[in-house]
Amino acid sequence: xxxxxxxxxxxxxxxxxxxxxxxxxxxxRLYTSKGGQxxxxxxxxxxxxxxxxxxxxxxxxxxxxxxxxxxLGPIIEKAVKKDGRVNLAKVNVDENLTLASDYKxxxxxxxxxxxxxxxxxxxxxxRPPAAVEEFIQSIATDTEK
Numbered sequence: 127x128x129x130x131x132x133x134x135x136x137x138x139x140x141x142x143x144x145x146x147x148x149x150x151x152x153x154x155r156l157y158t159s160k161g162g163q164x165x166x167x168x169x170x171x172x173x174x175x176x177x178x179x180x181x182x183x184x185x186x187x188x189x190x191x192x193x194x195x196x197x198l199g200p201i202i203e204k205a206v207k208k209d210g211r212v213n214l215a216k217v218n219v220d221e222n223l224t225l226a227s228d229y230k231x232x233x234x235x236x237x238x239x240x241x242x243x244x245x246x247x248x249x250x251x252x253r254p255p256a257a258v259e260e261f262i263q264s265i266a267t268d269t270e271k
Contacts (some may be wrong), residue, residue, distance in 0.1 A: 154172040162207050166216035169222050172173070175215060177243040182212045182265045187229070187236040189220050195235040202237065205259045211266035212239075239265035 161181050176183045176208075186202055188195035199216070206214040217219065219226040229238060229245070239247040241260065247264060 127158060131158045138208045145259075148230055148268070160210075161212050162210040164203055164206065164214045167217045167225075169224050172217070172222075172225055172242065175213075176240055179243075182217050182239065182241045183237045183267070184212055184262060184265055185215045185217055187217050187219050187226060187234065187238070189218060189234055191220075192234045198235045198237075198252050198258075201253075201255050201258050202262075205255065205262045208259070212262055237261070241265060255263075 163181075165175060167175055167185065176185060184197065184202065184206060186195075188199060202214060206212055217225055219231055225231075229236075233250045235252070236250050237248060238245050247261065249261060251260070
């Protein structure tokens, strides 16, 4: 009995981590079916979740060490959830160097809007919430900016 408790206490978060992975996996199916979703994109899922998505997608290229990225991230997430017609894919450039290179990301944060698998608009750097909402709306509609 005591041995079982010792084993359990060595990995108290293992079950929670497994549940978290399962929830993220099950939620991933929602990303391409409707707007307003936020996902972490990688080189492995970028084509499916962004380029092949029937929903326009805003891609936030960021890095954990980037101060403006940390400020812009919550603004973009809030705008995407509020609008509900586009998805947000967050790409950590430190972990996805090929994607950053493919899209010629040289400054952070860089935000690119994709519609029908093609980049249609972009901006670099911090923006106020109103400008981010306007950008999201332009990606959600057929007008290009």
